[in-house]
Amino acid sequence: MKKIPVISFVGKSDSGxxxxxxxxxxxxxxxxxxxxxxxxxxxxxxxxxxGKDTWRHAQAGADIVAISSPGKVAIIEKRERELSLDEVISRISGVDIIITEGYKRENKPKIEVIRSAAHRELLCRPEELLAIASDLTWDMGVPCYHIDDASGIASEIERYLHSFAG
Structure with missing residues (x-):
């Protein structure tokens, strides 16, 4: 099975x-x-x-409740412990990339989001970062995009995808 690339968007609360x-x-x-x-x-x-049917099923004791419709499926599973990021990732297939929001302590390439109104210090070391998205300028040898430059950040992610496949 082909390994799916993963990128984590990280940053402090209210960073954007x-x-x-x-x-x-x-x-x-x-x-x-x-x-x-x-x-x-x-x-x-x-x-x-x-009060909804799936809630009632879970309250009655079901360990896993799934709800399915023509356009969506959701599976709600009771857990004794939190799954690791890799355990969650292993359950996903059929996509080109997995993006996480959070998981700043995991060993995945990261895009750190920094908005000066929320904070002014990096959470990650430069070697952990694929890029920085900020309203501040950073000179750390890591690509830096304005926090509103979704196109530039998407292009950086595409470059990463191509390098992952190559």
């Missing part, structure tokens, strides 16, 4: 990761790239809603 990712996802999709997103949540999240 999600806003930038929305733009980059649209840009990559316009370029014909199939992608998956894995969002890390340090808290408990809920995608099931009290």
């Amino acid at each position: 990761k999600t806003t930038l990712l929305e733009k980059v996802i649209r840009e990559l999709k316009n370029r014909g790239i199939k992608l998956a997103i894995i969002k890390h949540d340090a808290h408990q999240f809920e995608i099931d809603h009290p």
Whole structure:
């Protein structure tokens, strides 16, 4: 099975990761790239809603609840422990790239997002970074894009994809 390249968008809270990712996802999709997103949540999240059938099934004791329609499928699995990023990645197929939001401590190439209103220091070492997206200028030997340059960042991701395939 072909290994899927992974890039993590990292940054402190309120740095603009999600806003930038929305733009980059649209840009990559316009370029014909199939992608998956894995969002890390340090808290408990809920995608099931009290009273709905899937919620009721889970409350009755089901360990895995799946809901499927012509356009989507979701699988909700109760876990004793959090899955590692690699364990989550191993469950994904059929895409050209997997992008994560978060997972700053994982050993994956990263694009660090820094908005000066939120912070002014890098979380990552330069050798961990594929690029920096910021409203500040950085001179660290790492490509630096303006935080609104979704096209430039998408091009950097495409270059990475080509190098991964080559």
